[in-house]
Amino acid sequence: MAESRNDLPGVIIPVDTEGNSLSKVELLKDISSGELRAIELACTWRKCKAGDEIISRESASRDVIFVIEGELRIVNFSLTGREVAYAEVAAGSYFGELAAIDGAPRSANVVAHRNCLLACLAPAHFRKVISDHPDVAIQVLEKLARIIRICDDRIMDLATLGAHQRVYRELAKLVTEDPIRKGSWLIYPTPTQAAIASRASTTRETVARVMSQLASADILERKSKTLYVRDIERLNLLIEHAGASEDNVAR
């Protein structure tokens, strides 16, 4: 475990390195280039490898972390080892603001999904940026509001739906329109079933069962890396209509 300053893992790199720029960070886009430069200097810059655990629930750091390159996942593990996925963080976004705002310990683990370039800003500095720039504060508020809405939905799902329903919903969230053939829907790249399971809070096996059920009902079709949604209507119907039909899928 390559712990270093601030007990975050990864390799610290000098501030003035090719590519070390906060200009791609959405949150800071309206900040003058002079001040942005000051923030860049205040950051600790880090490179991490895919698989690195950037933050664990035990880390003492309270920094806000801007993702310049790469992608990360926020997850947690139960005592029994069950994985619960919270979110993904893409380049241009940031995370770790909770601890920076309230000073409490980190509430989840964050692992790099690909190689990442990160800029870490100390809480005091972050709060100053917020105080000096009301529009940044509003953006952070908007982000937290979005997170809360997502959490609330998820709590409702967990509290009121069955495991199958939750898998339907999770799949529905992943559906995008076919970029080539319009009017056709697909999921690409298909996440691993285990990943879907941890987002829907169920088991890999249940996801597998649901998916083969959907496949045999001609709602889904699996072709190597992409998953074609043949009948998006019926998929949505399945979600709406709760357990109503559940086994009438085939007709």
Place this chain on the structure above:
Amino acid sequence: MAESRNDLPGVIIPVDTEGNSLSKVELLKDISSGELRAIELACTWRKCKAGDEIISRESASRDVIFVIEGELRIVNFSLTGREVAYAEVAAGSYFGELAAIDGAPRSANVVAHRNCLLACLAPAHFRKVISDHPDVAIQVLEKLARIIRICDDRIMDLATLGAHQRVYRELAKLVTEDPIRKGSWLIYPTPTQAAIASRASTTRETVARVMSQLASADILERKSKTLYVRDIERLNLLIEHAGASEDNVAR
């Protein structure tokens, strides 16, 4: 349904009424009395009766609402009628900030638990207050951060614990020290079992069963309105140790 301006229910009362003061609102405590007065004038003031539905998921209003007197509950209902409780809001606090921040529809229902005096502030006004007062913005951020942490915990619980465990935890959250006999613990006033159930996302019956189990194990003792926690150690053990002992409770 007594809908009125802003499609919130309840009786609108004139701004200048005895008791219409924002001075007890924690969020606004550092605002000068002059400016506070301006905010008071900008608010729509309302009195609501216990049981009134202040906000439903369909309401068009995006106001932030300060609770001057009374108490409210934030809940949601599934399609099947199952109730999911999110939170309580006490006098001196506020709610409805999500819609005011992001302009999206309300995500939950809010009902008055007792008679309430409310001050409703339009989103634009609220955002102005935030922009003008960085410390208010920080406080709102802190509140949202706290909500997110609570949500995250709840998601973990729902995703990884059994129903009994969740009831234990819910009970543990309600425990306070006996104000008279120190070192002794109790729950007062005891919420209805149905209320506990909706917070732990289970059924009334399960709560009843768990509680009689705990009672027969001499961990809890019920005396009309108060619930005495005779053995807080064992209660915590039950929570920690997951399903490990579960039925060893009695020994």
Place this chain on the structure above:
DNA sequence: TTTGGAAAGTGACCGGCGTCACTTTATCGC
């Protein structure tokens, strides 16, 4: 092409807990 390891598919089992249907006990207004 081979091959090893990961991902996916599937059957059998069974226990937790939601549902239903009552009975019993509190509680509150008169």
Place this chain on the structure above:
DNA sequence: GCGATAAAGTGACGCCGGTCACTTTCCAAA
């Protein structure tokens, strides 16, 4: 104190879905 209504206790039943234990299929590196 008494009736009415809500809250709480409890047994029986059944099924959803988690767990285990394999097999089968992918896929990527050698």
